[in-house]
Structures are given as C-alpha cells and as structure tokens.
Amino acid sequence: MAIIETFGLSRHFGKTAAVEDLTLVVQAGEVLGFLGPNGAGKTTTIRMLAGMMAPTKGYAIVVGHRTDRDVEQLHEVVGMLTQTPGLYDRLSARRNLEYFAGFYPSIESHSQVEKYLKIMGLWERRDSKVGTFSKGMKQRLALARALVHEPQVLFLDEPTAGLDPEAAGEVRQLIRSLREEGRTVFLSTHNLTEAEMLCSRVAVIHTKLLALDTPEQLRRRFFRRQIIVQLEALDAKVMEAVKKLTFVQEVREEGSQLILGLTDLERNRPELVKAIVEAGGRVIGVSEKQYPLEDVYLRLIREENQNES
Amino acid sequence: MSRRHIRNILVKEWVLLFTDLNSALIVTLVPLLIVGQGIVYIWLASNFAGESMLSTQVFQTALQKLVEAIPGVAQLPGEEQLLVLLLSQFNFFLLLIPTMIAISVATFSIVDEKLSGSLEALLATPVKTWELLLGKALAGAIPALVMTWISAGVFLLVVSWLGWGDLIGYVVTAGWFLTLFLLTPAVAILSFMLGVTGSSRAKDARGAQNTVLVIILPVLALIGMQITGIVWFTPSLILVVGLMVGIAAFITLRAAVRLFRRESIVVQWR
Numbered sequence: 379m380a381i382i383e384t385f386g387l388s389r390h391f392g393k394t395a396a397v398e399d400l401t402l403v404v405q406a407g408e409v410l411g412f413l414g415p416n417g418a419g420k421t422t423t424i425r426m427l428a429g430m431m432a433p434t435k436g437y438a439i440v441v442g443h444r445t446d447r448d449v450e451q452l453h454e455v456v457g458m459l460t461q462t463p464g465l466y467d468r469l470s471a472r473r474n475l476e477y478f479a480g481f482y483p484s485i486e487s488h489s490q491v492e493k494y495l496k497i498m499g500l501w502e503r504r505d506s507k508v509g510t511f512s513k514g515m516k517q518r519l520a521l522a523r524a525l526v527h528e529p530q531v532l533f534l535d536e537p538t539a540g541l542d543p544e545a546a547g548e549v550r551q552l553i554r555s556l557r558e559e560g561r562t563v564f565l566s567t568h569n570l571t572e573a574e575m576l577c578s579r580v581a582v583i584h585t586k587l588l589a590l591d592t593p594e595q596l597r598r599r600f601f602r603r604q605i606i607v608q609l610e611a612l613d614a615k616v617m618e619a620v621k622k623l624t625f626v627q628e629v630r631e632e633g634s635q636l637i638l639g640l641t642d643l644e645r646n647r648p649e650l651v652k653a654i655v656e657a658g659g660r661v662i663g664v665s666e667k668q669y670p671l672e673d674v675y676l677r678l679i680r681e682e683n684q685n686e687s
Numbered sequence: 688m689s690r691r692h693i694r695n696i697l698v699k700e701w702v703l704l705f706t707d708l709n710s711a712l713i714v715t716l717v718p719l720l721i722v723g724q725g726i727v728y729i730w731l732a733s734n735f736a737g738e739s740m741l742s743t744q745v746f747q748t749a750l751q752k753l754v755e756a757i758p759g760v761a762q763l764p765g766e767e768q769l770l771v772l773l774l775s776q777f778n779f780f781l782l783l784i785p786t787m788i789a790i791s792v793a794t795f796s797i798v799d800e801k802l803s804g805s806l807e808a809l810l811a812t813p814v815k816t817w818e819l820l821l822g823k824a825l826a827g828a829i830p831a832l833v834m835t836w837i838s839a840g841v842f843l844l845v846v847s848w849l850g851w852g853d854l855i856g857y858v859v860t861a862g863w864f865l866t867l868f869l870l871t872p873a874v875a876i877l878s879f880m881l882g883v884t885g886s887s888r889a890k891d892a893r894g895a896q897n898t899v900l901v902i903i904l905p906v907l908a909l910i911g912m913q914i915t916g917i918v919w920f921t922p923s924l925i926l927v928v929g930l931m932v933g934i935a936a937f938i939t940l941r942a943a944v945r946l947f948r949r950e951s952i953v954v955q956w957r
Contacts, residue, residue, distance in 0.1 A: 464804030480695035481812040
C-alpha cells in the first residue's frame with residue numbers, strides 16, 4: 379500500500395530550484411533512504427512531505443492527506459526528526475516529551491512518554507535536565523519525541539549527522555528496530571553505508587530524482603555483475619583456459635585473483651570453476667564482486683553534473 | 688483541543704519561566720520596584736513639594752476635575768486633596784507592570800525557540816499558530832497580572848501604614864476596580880501579544896523589545912493626561928478605554944497569526 383506519493387513535486391526559492399519534478403511512491407513499512415549531496419533538496423523535500431513547506435508546483439499525498447492542504451491532520455500521523463534536536467535544555471527529558479505529546483489528543487501521554495524513554499534507554503535519566511545530556515542522548519530523545527504519538531510515517535533528517543561513531547551506532551540500531559516493527563521511515567542522509575545498512579530502497583536526488591531502487595538493483599544498473607576467483611597461484615595455463623570459455627566476457631588479474639564478467643553468472647559459475655581446476659588451478663574461494671553503494675552514488679552524481687554542464 | 692494545547696503551552700512556559708532565575712526575578716521584583724518607586728514619589732511630593740504643587744495651574748485644574756468626579760474630596764484640606772490626586776494615579780501607574788514584564792519576558796518567547804531549533808519541532812506538531820501565540824502571550828500575561836493585583840494590595844497596605852488609610856475610600860473607587868480588573872488585563876494581554884508578535888517577526892530579542900515599547904507611551908500618556916487635568920478617567924471612560932485596548936489585543940492576535948510565517952521560520956532558522 380502506497381503511504382507516500384508525490385506528483386511532480388517542485389519547490390523554487392526565487393529563481394533557484396531546490397526540488398524539481400519529484401515523483402515517487404513509498405510503500406507502507408518501507409525504509410526509504412533519501413540520498414544526495416548538500417543542497418540537493420533533501421531537507422526541502424522532507425519539509426514539503428511533512429507539511430511544513432508548500433510546494434511551488436505539484437503535490438504530495440502522505441497517509442492519505444494532501445501535504446499542502448490537510449496540514450493539521452497530516453501532523454497527527456507523521457513524526458519528524460529535524461537536523462537539530464531542538465529540545466528545551468532547562469526542562470527534564472520527561473517534561474520535554476510530555477510537552478510535545480500534549481499536542482496529540484489521541485494518545486495517553488504519560489504511558490507513551492514512559493514507553494519511549496525506556497525504549498531510548500533514557501528512563502534512568504528521565505528527570506535530568508536535557509542541557510546535561512550528551513549529543514547522542516539528545517538525538518535519542520529527539521527520536522523519542524518524533525515517535526511519541528505513534529506516527530504512521532517517520533521523517534528523519536540526517537539523524538546521525540554530527541554524532542560520534544558510538545552515538546551514531548545507537549541511533550542506527552534504533553532505526554533498525556523501527557524497520558523491524560514495520561514502520562515507514564523516510565531517511566534523509568548522505569551517509570551511504572548507513573543507507574545501505576538500513577534502507578530497503580534508496581532514492582538519489584540532486585534537485586531532480588536521479589534514481590530510485592534497491593541498492594542491489596542500482597548496482598546492477600551501473601556495474602556488470604562480476605565474480606572473483608581467489609586462487610592459490612595464478613599462472614598462464616589457467617588464464618588461457620579461462621579465456622577460451624565462450625561465456626567469459628571479460629577477465630582481469632589482480633594478484634592471485636581473477637575478476638571475471640560472465641554471461642548468465644549463476645549457470646556458468648560451476649563450468650568456470652571446473653575449467654580452472656582442470657587447468658591445474660587451486661581454487662581457494664569464489665565470490666561475487668560487491669560494488670559499494672558509494673560507487674553507484676558517485677557515478678549518478680557525476681553523470682548528472684556532466685549533463686548539467 | 689485548543690484548550691488542551693494552550694494549557695500545555697502555559698504549563699511548559701511557566702516551568703521555563705520560574706526555573707530561570709533571571710526571568711523569575713523580573714516577574715517578582717519589577718512590580719515591587721514599581722510600587723516602591725511610586726510610593727516614594729508620592730511621599731516626597733506630599734511632604735516636600737505639596738504647597739508648590741498646589742499653587743500650580745496644572746494641579747489646580749486636576750484637583751478641580753477630581754472634585755467634580757468625587758465630590759467628597761472637596762471637604763478635605765488642600766494637602767490631603769493633593770494626596771488623593773496623587774494616590775489616584777497609582778492604578779494607571781500599575782499598568783507599567785505588565786508592560787515592563789512583557790518587554791523582558793515575551794520578547795524572548797519565540798526568538799529563543801527559533802535559536803534553539805525547538806520551534807521547527809513544535810511546528811511539526813498539530814499546534815495551530817493562534818494557539819501557540821495566545822498560549823505564549825497568556826503564559827506571560829497571567830503571572831504579570833497576578834503580580835499587578837498583588838502590587839495593588841501591597842500599595843494599599845503601605846498607604847495605610849503611612850497613615851493615609853482615611854483617604855483609601857476616595858482612591859479605591861469604581862474606576863479603581865475597573866482599571867485593575869478590566870483595563871489592566873487588557874493592557875497585559877495587548878503588551879504580551881505585541882511582545883510575542885515582535886518576537887515571531889524579529890531576528891533577535893532586541894528587535895522584539897522595540898515593538899512593546901509602543902505600548903508604554905500610551906500608558907504614560909494616560910497618567911500624564913489625568914495628573915495634568917486634561918481629562919479625568921471616570922468609570923465609563925475607563926470602560927471604553929478598556930474595551931478599546933481589549934479589541935486592540937484581539938486585532939493584534941489576528942494580525943500576529945497572519946504575520947507568522949511558518950515557512951520562513953523553518954527555512955531561515957536552521
């Protein structure tokens with residue numbers, strides 16, 4: 379079931395386009411990674427989807443609400459983690475959450491506050507002033523605030539930006555648990571490892587939507603599947619045997635490794651191994667070459683920059 | 688729902704107000720300073736400048752207006768008539784309390800939230816703009832109002848203690864009550880609405896403070912007009928002024944809601 383749909387969503391600031399003609403669909407329960415360089419329009423998109431900014435063209439429907447018209451109803455069913463935690467330092471963690479929970483009539487705020495302080499590991503510090511918290515604790519509290527009213531869609535804008543590795547890891551773990559609960563999460567980030575780790579699909583944006591797919595499909599789109607054969611030693615006899623195979627499209631040596639592009643990789647992989655062994659090669663391992671999402675991302679951005687210039 | 692939202696804002700604002708020593712001192716000390724200053728002024732005037740004041744045309748005109756409004760005053764000796772005139776200004780003088788507190792407290796209300804980033808998170812909730820602005824204005828206006836009433840009580844106690852208790856009957860009139868319970872709340876709400884509006888539009892608290900300054904001038908004008916005998920504020924006149932200020936507060940709220948640009952706040956304050 380589609381829970382977020384955008385139709386030619388655009389936003390201009392004067393003559394500058396921040397987001398241009400964005401059309402995408404996010405299914406309920408999906409964690410969508412929204413990738414792009416600084417100034418690519420990620421935050422502007424999130425703000426439009428969360429009903430905090432009106433599009434200049436096009437529209438979006440989130441949980442059945444037009445984001446430019448049904449703003450109050452929309453705010454009841456979406457949660458947002460902004461780039462800065464934006465908490466009240468002089469209030470306790472509990473009081474901070476109670477305040478924000480107080481704007482949602484449909485929830486029992488005391489039990490919800492207790493639930494999320496416990497989930498975020500802040501229950502023991504519930505009565506401490508937020509000003510005494512570390513950055514990571516503040517971010518967890520801000521995440522609790524975004525979740526306290528049990529939103530159907532959660533918008534996270536750079537949730538690990540500026541956090542140390544440990545705190546970032548804690549936040550990622552929390553997002554992972556949200557995915558396991560089946561929540562819909564729209565995650566804006568420029569941390570590609572994070573996106574790959576947490577997201578079922580990723581969208582790459584650079585004012586315009588450049589790509590939207592699973593990380594695996596994006597890799598396949600840009601890079602031919604290759605397999606790596608790790609040998610004890612690589613000699614000319616093995617190379618000759620491999621090159622004779624008709625299904626081998628490309629072959630490259632890297633130390634004692636062979637990197638090969640094959641037609642119909644699954645079917646021909648056993649034939650390849652057989653040919654290597656028959657030529658006297660001692661195979662240590664066979665694996666598929668994994669291109670990092672970063673390579674896909676950089677290629678998309680580079681192509682877009684070339685198109686623009 | 689609106690009542691719940693406004694109550695929510697009130698509770699949070701009060702916790703913040705009274706956990707900040709600076710703000711708490713402003714709310715509690717400013718009224719006492721204003722009362723103290725007023726009483727000292729009246730005491731000095733009546734003890735050291737009474738005769739010269741009585742001989743001036745301005746005060747003679749004012750006393751004439753006072754006698755017309757409260758005929759019983761005519762039976763009092765000249766010095767006591769002057770004392771009644773001076774003490775009668777005090778209810779207008781008390782109007783300075785909510786305006787002064789508004790300058791100090793309300794002007795920070797939105798600017799602080801912009802700077803800390805909490806406003807963006809707040810605007811992502813179902814809170815309506817008018818609920819937010821009214822909640823913030825009431826959060827300052829209610830304590831300021833309570834402090835004004837306490838100050839009025841303190842003033843009457845000190846007046847009795849100074850031996851002027853016999854004159855209270857001429858001072859605490861229907862006009863006194865109307866000023867305290869109609870005009871003062873209207874001025875308090877208007878001051879705080881202006882402060883919050885200024886705060887929502889300004890880039891810093893200083894800019895917002897300039898907005899509230901505009902209300903101090905009319906308050907000073909009210910005091911000046913009565914003490915110089917230009918006009919004597921009868922109960923019906925106070926009623927009219929109170930209603931006008933109330934309407935102005937309502938118009939300010941409507942204007943503030945229109946002027947509150949959620950989008951600009953979100954975009955400009957990151």
